[in-house]
Amino acid sequence: MHNPKKRMKLEPLRSFSSPTSILIRKPPISPYLLFTFLAFIIFAIFLYGEDLRCIIGQHHHLHLDHINPNPLPLSAATEKHQIHDTKLPFSVGEEEKECDVFSGRWVWDPVNHPLYKESECPYIQPQLTCQEHGRPDRDYQFWRWQPHACSLPSFNASLMLETLRNKRMMFVGDSLNRGQYVSMVCLLHSLIPDNAKSMETFGSLTVFTAKNYNATIEFYWAPFLLESNADDAVIHRISDRIVRKGSINKHGKHWKGVDIIVFNTYLWWMTDADFKILHGSFNDEVKQIVEVSTDDAYRMMMKSMMRWIKENMDPNKTRVFFTGMSPTHQMSIEWGGNPNGRCYNQTKMIADPNYWGSDSKKNIMKIIGDVFRESKFPITFLNITQLSLYRKDAHTSIYKKQWNPLTPEQIANPSSYADCIHWCLPGLQDTWNELLFSKLFFP
Ligand SMILES: *[C@@H]1O[C@H](CO)[C@@H](O)[C@H](O)[C@H]1NC(C)=O
Ligand SMILES: *[C@@H]1O[C@H](CO)[C@@H](O)[C@H](O)[C@H]1NC(C)=O
Ligand SMILES: *[C@@H]1O[C@H](CO)[C@@H](O)[C@H](O)[C@H]1NC(C)=O
Ligand SMILES: *[C@@H]1O[C@H](CO)[C@@H](O)[C@H](O)[C@H]1NC(C)=O
Ligand SMILES: *[C@@H]1O[C@H](CO)[C@@H](O)[C@H](O)[C@H]1NC(C)=O
Numbered sequence: 239m240h241n242p243k244k245r246m247k248l249e250p251l252r253s254f255s256s257p258t259s260i261l262i263r264k265p266p267i268s269p270y271l272l273f274t275f276l277a278f279i280i281f282a283i284f285l286y287g288e289d290l291r292c293i294i295g296q297h298h299h300l301h302l303d304h305i306n307p308n309p310l311p312l313s314a315a316t317e318k319h320q321i322h323d324t325k326l327p328f329s330v331g332e333e334e335k336e337c338d339v340f341s342g343r344w345v346w347d348p349v350n351h352p353l354y355k356e357s358e359c360p361y362i363q364p365q366l367t368c369q370e371h372g373r374p375d376r377d378y379q380f381w382r383w384q385p386h387a388c389s390l391p392s393f394n395a396s397l398m399l400e401t402l403r404n405k406r407m408m409f410v411g412d413s414l415n416r417g418q419y420v421s422m423v424c425l426l427h428s429l430i431p432d433n434a435k436s437m438e439t440f441g442s443l444t445v446f447t448a449k450n451y452n453a454t455i456e457f458y459w460a461p462f463l464l465e466s467n468a469d470d471a472v473i474h475r476i477s478d479r480i481v482r483k484g485s486i487n488k489h490g491k492h493w494k495g496v497d498i499i500v501f502n503t504y505l506w507w508m509t510d511a512d513f514k515i516l517h518g519s520f521n522d523e524v525k526q527i528v529e530v531s532t533d534d535a536y537r538m539m540m541k542s543m544m545r546w547i548k549e550n551m552d553p554n555k556t557r558v559f560f561t562g563m564s565p566t567h568q569m570s571i572e573w574g575g576n577p578n579g580r581c582y583n584q585t586k587m588i589a590d591p592n593y594w595g596s597d598s599k600k601n602i603m604k605i606i607g608d609v610f611r612e613s614k615f616p617i618t619f620l621n622i623t624q625l626s627l628y629r630k631d632a633h634t635s636i637y638k639k640q641w642n643p644l645t646p647e648q649i650a651n652p653s654s655y656a657d658c659i660h661w662c663l664p665g666l667q668d669t670w671n672e673l674l675f676s677k678l679f680f681p
Pocket of ligand 2: 404
C-alpha cells in the first residue's frame with residue numbers, strides 16, 4: 239500500500255534544469271480585503287526596524303578583500319563522499335526530475351526534530367527566541383517536511399562544515415533571510431569548539447567564523463538587493479521606500495568572491511501605492527523619481543540581480559540560491575478563522591493542501607519563474623512559499639523581545655502586536671536549510 243520513498247543519492251552534479259511552470263489562479267479579491275491586507279503589510283514593515291538592534295557586534299574596520307575569492311579544492315573528507323575529479327560538490331546540478339522536494343506535507347517527528355535546542359544556540363536574536371519569551375507550546379518545533387516523491391536527506395552538519403572549509407557562504411537580503419542565516423549557524427555551531435568560533439557585525443555585514451575550518455557564514459543586509467533608503471542595518475523604518483535603479487553593485491561589490499550565496503527579497507517591495515524608483519543618485523538635489531507598479535519594480539530588480547550574477551560569478555565555482563517569498567499570517571480570515579484574528583494563539587498549521595492566502599504573491603511568483611526560466615546561469619530556487627504558508631503556528635507572535643513598552647491597549651489585545659512575519663527558531667526556517675542542504679548536495 240505504500241511505496242518506499244526514493245532516497246536521494248550522492249551523485250555528481252551535471253546540469254541544471256530551470257524551475258517548473260506556474261499555475262496562475264485569479265479568484266476575485268474584495269477591495270476591503272485588499273486594503274486590510276496592505277494596511278497590515280505597512281504595519282509589518284515597521285516591525286523590521288527592530289531587526290538588528292540586538293546584534294551588538296564590535297564594529298571593527300573590515301577588510302573585505304582579505305579573503306581570496308578562489309575556493310580551494312575540497313578537503314579529503316568531503317572528497318571521498320563526493321563526486322568525481324575537480325567538480326565542486328556544489329557546482330551545477332542534475333535535478334531529480336521526478337521529485338519536487340517543495341511539494342509535500344508536514345509530518346510529526348518529535349524524534350529527530352528540532353535539530354537543536356533554542357537554549358543551546360546563543361546566536362538566535364531575541365526577536366526569534368520564542369520559548370525564552372514565554373511561548374507556552376512547543377509543537378511548532380517537531381515537524382519534518384516530507385516531499386511527496388522522495389525523502390529529504392538528513393541534515394549532516396559535519397558534511398556541511400567540511401564543504402565550507404576554506405570558503406565563504408553568504409546570505410543577502412532582509413530579516414527573513416537573516417533568520418535563515420541564523421538557523422544555518424545554529425545547525426552547525428555545536429560541532430565547533432567555543433574558542434574556534436565567533437560572530438561579529440560590521441555595519442551591514444554579520445560574520446560567523448569557524449576558525450578551525452577557515453570558513454565564514456555571513457549575512458549582508460540589503461532588503462531590496464539594490465541601493466535603497468532602507469539600507470541602514472539598524473535604522474530602516476522607512477514608510478516611503480525608494481530604490482535606486484541600476485544600483486546593485488552598491489551592495490554587490492561586497493558579495494564578490496563568495497562560494498555559496500543565498501539571496502532573498504520580497505516583503506519590502508509590497509506597498510500599497512506605486513513603487514518609487516530613483517533614476518540618478520540619492521545625492522542629487524532634484525531627485526528624479528519614477529513611480530512604477532510593484533510588479534514592474536520587482537521584475538526590474540530580478541533582472542538587475544541576474545545580470546549582476548552573470549557578470550560577477552563563475553557558475554563553475556559558485557552556487558547561487560534564491561529563497562522565495564516568506565508568507566505572512568496577518569489575517570486569520572484568509573484561512574477561515576475569526577475575522578479580527580491574526581497568528582496569535584495559533585498552534586496548529588493550516589490543513590488545506592491548496593491554501594495560498596492572499597493573491598498578491600501570485601504575480602511575484604510568476605515573475606520569479608519567468609526570470610529564472612530565461613536565465614542561463616544556474617540558480618537554485620528554494621520554493622518555500624507553499625510549505626511555509628501552512629505554518630501559521632510557526633511565527634514569533636508575541637513571544638519575542640519587545641523593544642518598546644507595550645501600551646495598556648496592546649496588553650489587552652495581544653493579537654494587535656503579534657509578529658506574524660518572522661519565525662521562531664528552532665522552527666520552520668531550519669526546514670528551509672534542510673532543503674538548501676538537499677539542493678546543495680543532491681540537486
Ligand atoms: C513554487 O511552488 C508553487 C506551488 O507551491 C508553484 O505554483 C510555483 O509554480 C513554483 N514556482 C516556481 C517558480 O517554480
Ligand atoms: C581560507 O579561506 C579563504 C577563502 O575564504 C582562502 O582564500 C584562504 O586561502 C584560506 N586559507 C588557508 C590557509 O587555506
Ligand atoms: C556526515 O558526513 C560525514 C562527512 O563529513 C560522514 O563521515 C558521515 O558519515 C555523515 N553522517 C551521516 C549520518 O551520513
Ligand atoms: C565551466 O567549466 C566547463 C567545463 O570545464 C567549461 O567548458 C566552461 O567554459 C566553464 N565555464 C566558465 C564560465 O568558466
Ligand atoms: C486560544 O485558542 C484556544 C483554542 O485553540 C482558545 O480556547 C483560547 O481561548 C484562545 N486564547 C485566546 C487568548 O484567544
